[in-house]
Amino acid sequence: MLDQKVTTFLAVIETGSYTAAAKQLHMTQPAVTQHIQKLEEYYGCRLFTQEGRAMRLTKDGEFFLHYTKMQQSNERQLVEKLIGNQRPLYIGSTLSIADYYLPPMLFSFLRKDNSGLNITVANTKILLESLLQGKLDAAFIEGIFDRKLFEAEVFCIAKFIPVVSKKHPLAGKKVELADLYEYPLILREQGSGTRAIFESYLAQQNDSVSSFRATWEVSSFVLIKHLLENTNAVSFMYEAVAEKEIATKKLEMLELHNYQVSHPLQFVYLKNNLDEDKLLHFYYECVGKNQ
The missing domain is CATH 1.10.10.10 (Winged helix-like DNA-binding domain superfamily/Winged helix DNA-binding domain)
Known part of the structure; x- marks a missing residue:
């Protein structure tokens, strides 16, 4: 109590x-x-x-x-x-991980375990707050978090790439960051991991999103990719998010000078969690790793 x-x-x-x-x-x-x-x-x-x-x-x-x-x-x-209540696992995931990384991992777990499972998709900020409030047991995130509060397992190092339409004026060219500024920038909403990563990259260049001619804030990757295909906008996302569209030549990864950004995708849960063994069992089954 x-x-x-x-x-x-x-x-x-x-x-x-x-x-x-x-x-x-x-x-x-x-x-x-x-x-x-x-x-x-x-x-x-x-x-x-x-x-x-x-x-x-x-x-x-x-x-x-x-x-x-x-x-x-x-x-x-x-x-x-103490009362022997068997509740389902409450797992969170960011949008990019849920749509492009998580499905095969969950299939791997569900083939071996039929226990209850509840999946919530939200941005990193909301997921971390839900973990602190006890609404979630664990989450797959790509954003920044406080390591004093959370344990973490890295399940993937993902390339974070600039993407444009195959018909974009800069497609097929070697470009500088400043070359992108005359085009609209498509960003995820505040609190999303991908936005935080991109803004962190810009800060390292002593720059910010205000350098772009216009910014469009969109929370759906499906919509972001449709907008990229049909406009001269530019966006930054994980390689797996644009993999299909790049393969079918609808989108293209820009060759940006001196740019090489990747980021760990992580499974996180509260420190000193009483269900740590259960959470790690779930995680190891998802990634196909022996405990």
Whole structure:
């Protein structure tokens, strides 16, 4: 059972004030204040700052929030184990992995295991938050994550390539990054792993997406590829995402000078997870690896 002071901390996060938290928990406001003070004294840090009427988490408070969410997730797993509740695995995946990498991996697992399985597809940011909230057991992601909070297994190193229509004015040419700026750039939504990778690459060049003539934000790879085929736009994606269209000569990988970017695709789950053995069994069956 979570400590009542931790429950109070979470209520303050949810409601945004000591007063509202006290009402929700059927406590007095001084009691809520005392709970937060006790936590701060015990851990030797400030958890909140007051900005006008708004409560804001400090950096230590943000880390403590992640910790308490992990504890919530572990407590749920513990209760399920104690009562013998067999729940399906809740697995998340980013869009590019779900559509272009995951299917054969899942087939490998399902041929040997008929236990329940629930798959959620979302961007990296949403999946990581769902892991912290205990809504997911594990996720296949390509984005950036906090290694202090998550364990990870790399299942693939994927090439991240610039792609245009076969009829694009730059197709078949050796080009510089600056040559792309006069064309529209198609990006995934904020929070997606592929967008974070591309923006990180641009930052390393002391540049940003604002250098492009226009940006189109699209969350569907199918739509992105259709737009590429029929416009002069440019986009960046994993090689496997465009593999079929490149093979059928609808799209082409640009030859971009001094460009060579690849990124690990990873299976992640919370540290100190009570179901670690079960999750690793699922993962090893997916990738065909002996434990």
